Amino acid sequence: MFTPDHGFNQEYMQELNRALLIKLLRKEGICARTVLAKKSRLKQATVTNIINDFIEWGIVKEVGFLVGNKGRRSIGITLKNDEFGVIGIQLARKYFSVGVFDLSGNSVDQSKQEIGSAGTPKDTMKKISTEIRSFIEKHADRKMLAIGMAVPGPFSVKKGRIELMTGSSGWNDISIQDLLEEEFGLPVFLENDANCGALAQYWYNDEQYEKEVMVYIAAGAGIGAGIMNQGELVEGTLGMAGEIGHMSINFGGPRCACGNFGCLELYCSASAFVKEMNRVLKPAEDYTFAEAKELVKEGNPIAMEIYSNCCDKLGAGVVNVINAFNPAVVVIGDEMSHVSSKVMLERVKREVKIRVLPEVYENMIISMSVTKDSMLHGAAIVSLRDIFRDPKKYFSRE
Numbered sequence: 470m471f472t473p474d475h476g477f478n479q480e481y482m483q484e485l486n487r488a489l490l491i492k493l494l495r496k497e498g499i500c501a502r503t504v505l506a507k508k509s510r511l512k513q514a515t516v517t518n519i520i521n522d523f524i525e526w527g528i529v530k531e532v533g534f535l536v537g538n539k540g541r542r543s544i545g546i547t548l549k550n551d552e553f554g555v556i557g558i559q560l561a562r563k564y565f566s567v568g569v570f571d572l573s574g575n576s577v578d579q580s581k582q583e584i585g586s587a588g589t590p591k592d593t594m595k596k597i598s599t600e601i602r603s604f605i606e607k608h609a610d611r612k613m614l615a616i617g618m619a620v621p622g623p624f625s626v627k628k629g630r631i632e633l634m635t636g637s638s639g640w641n642d643i644s645i646q647d648l649l650e651e652e653f654g655l656p657v658f659l660e661n662d663a664n665c666g667a668l669a670q671y672w673y674n675d676e677q678y679e680k681e682v683m684v685y686i687a688a689g690a691g692i693g694a695g696i697m698n699q700g701e702l703v704e705g706t707l708g709m710a711g712e713i714g715h716m717s718i719n720f721g722g723p724r725c726a727c728g729n730f731g732c733l734e735l736y737c738s739a740s741a742f743v744k745e746m747n748r749v750l751k752p753a754e755d756y757t758f759a760e761a762k763e764l765v766k767e768g769n770p771i772a773m774e775i776y777s778n779c780c781d782k783l784g785a786g787v788v789n790v791i792n793a794f795n796p797a798v799v800v801i802g803d804e805m806s807h808v809s810s811k812v813m814l815e816r817v818k819r820e821v822k823i824r825v826l827p828e829v830y831e832n833m834i835i836s837m838s839v840t841k842d843s844m845l846h847g848a849a850i851v852s853l854r855d856i857f858r859d860p861k862k863y864f865s866r867e
C-alpha cells in the first residue's frame with residue numbers, strides 16, 4: 470500500500486479543496502455556491518470560505534442570479550477567464566507554436582513558425598522569446614501567470630534540458646527553463662511533448678479516464694508516448710518514460726542515434742516516412758514532409774503504400790505499448806496522423822487485432838486525436854495544473 474512520506478495537515482487539505490473547486494468552476498462555467506458544495510461534497514461553510522478567498526484574490530467573480538431548485542435564486546460564481554492567461558509553447562523539430570490560453574484552457578490566440586534549417590537552438594529560442602513578448606503586449610489586458618512549454622523527448626525534467634533531438638544538435642547545452650524565467654519573470658514549466666498531448670486529452674475527458682490507464686502517442690518527427698495512470702503522468706526516474714520511439718521492433722535493425730537498433734521511429738516517424746518517399750520515388754529535389762503528405766492525399770499509389778507501411782510499423786509499436794500498460798484508451802496524434810487519420814486508424818487497429826490477446830483488444834479503445842494541436846494545449850495545461858494545484862501561490866496578495 471502507498472504510504473505518504475508526510476501527514477495530511479489542514480493546509481494540505483485546504484490546497485486540495487481549493488484545487489477541486491477551481492476544477493468544478495472550470496467544468497461548469499458558472500456555478501452557485503450550493504451546487505459547488507453538492508458536487509464537491511464539501512460543507513457549505515467550507516465552500517463559502519474558499520470562495521471568499523478566491524474573490525479576495527481576484528480569481529473568480531460573482532455573476533447575476535441563477536435560478537435553482539424550487540425557483541430559489543442564487544449568485545453564480547465564475548472564473549475570471551478574461552483577466553488572466555497562460556502562455557503555451559510547443560517546440561517541434563521543424564517548427565514552434567506559441568499560444569495564449571485562458572484559465573479554463575481555451576485558446577485565445579496562437580501562431581506557428583517554421584524553424585529554418587540554418588538556425589541554431591539559440592536563434593530558435595530568440596524567435597520564441599520575441600513571439601512570447603509580442604503576445605504579452607498584444608494581450609496586455611490579461612495578466613499572464615505562467616509559461617508552459619512542450620519539448621520533444623528524450624527530455625530530462627530534472628535538468629530542464631532536451632537530452633537528444635534527432636537531427637538538431639546543441640539543445641542539450643541550453644537550459645530553456647532558466648532562460649525563459651529570467652526573461653519573463655514568470656514560472657516556467659517544461660514537459661515532454663507527448664506527455665503534454667496526454668494531459669490535453671485528460672483535461673477534456675477526465676471523468677472518462679479517471680480510473681484508467683490512457684496513452685497518447687505522438688507520431689511526429691519522432692515517436693513518443695504520454696502515459697497517464699489514474700490522472701497522473703507516468704514520468705519515470707528522469708522523466709523519460711514513454712520514449713516508445715526508441716523501443717526496438719527489429720533486433721538486427723539499423724543503429725539509432727540513441728544507441729539501440731531497429732528503433733520504432735526509424736520506421737514510422739515523419740522523418741522516416743519522408744526519407745522512404747525520397748528513396749523510392751527519387752524526385753529531382755527531395756520532398757519535404759508537406760509534399761510527401763500531399764502525394765498521399767492525392768492518392769498516389771506508391772506514396773499510399775509507403776504511408777500504410779509506416780502505419781503498420783506504428784501498429785507494432787502500439788502492440789508493445791498495450792502489452793506493457795494494458796491501457797483502456799490509446800489516442801494517436803501529431804503530424805503523421807494528419808496525413809490520413811482514416812488509413813492510420815484502420816492499419817493500426819488491424820495490427821493490434823492480429824497481435825494482442827482478444828480479451829485485451831476487446832476491452833480497449835484506439836482512436837485518433839480530434840484536436841490538431843493537443844500538444845500546444847497540453848503545454849498551457851501543464852502550467853494551469855500548477856496554478857490550480859496551488860492558486861494561493863499565484864493569486865494571494867499576502
Ligand SMILES: [Zn+2]
Pocket residue numbers: 714715716725726727728729732
Ligand atoms: Zn533509438
